[in-house]
Amino acid sequence: MNDRGAWATTATFPPHPRNVARSRLLTRTALAAWGAQQLSDSAEMVVSELVTNAVRYGCGPVSLALVLTAEALQISVSDGGPALPAPRDARADEPGGRGLQIVETLCDGWQVTSRLTGKTVTCWLGGDRAAEPRPGPAGRHRRP
Template sequence: MRRITSAHLRYWDLDALADSATVVVSELVTNAIQHGQGPVGLRVTRSTHELRIEVTDRTPAPARMRCADAADESGRGLLLVDALSDDWGVSPDGTTTWATFAFPIGRP
């Protein structure tokens, strides 16, 4: 899913967002696989001013940030999503976690 996202960003001339966006895809998809139920879906869209990444699964329990201890091997994924994206959240039904990225300044 990272490669597909990266390819779309190159096609859309959004290479400047590729590193951050692919990390976010990786974290959201990993969360959905580890904590969700049923099939996992990825949707990457662009509007006139932003890139939006959505990952869905069938679990109504919303994704939430955790406070991982220094020795913990996991639990920092949404902290990365929060740090790398401009905004992120969860759909009202809890089945979709999304993140957005504003286009780089100067992009038409």
């Protein structure tokens, strides 16, 4: 195992829809810099869904944190809104409402942490997608 530890990046931005695309670009750029391009497609999809939810249903600035360890990519999205996300069954004719189902399908686990000033949604991409050598110690988490 490599002894360089985890790779991490964070960004905080206004809750504007254009920042969803910027968060995907940040994700792709970080993963390329870390040599973990095999995670890019899934990570960008998850980041897009979580940031979109934070922009639509949260309040205040949105923060994105990416942490890559030997075991997984941890993705965390925070906002100042009190409403907690919950998966729902969207009707076939609804254009949205499947974001958390996508997160559940792509990720090894996810959780919501309530804070005094909002919430953080965290999920982990790992398993076969993280099978390439990683620059840090193991840190596996599962949804409670």
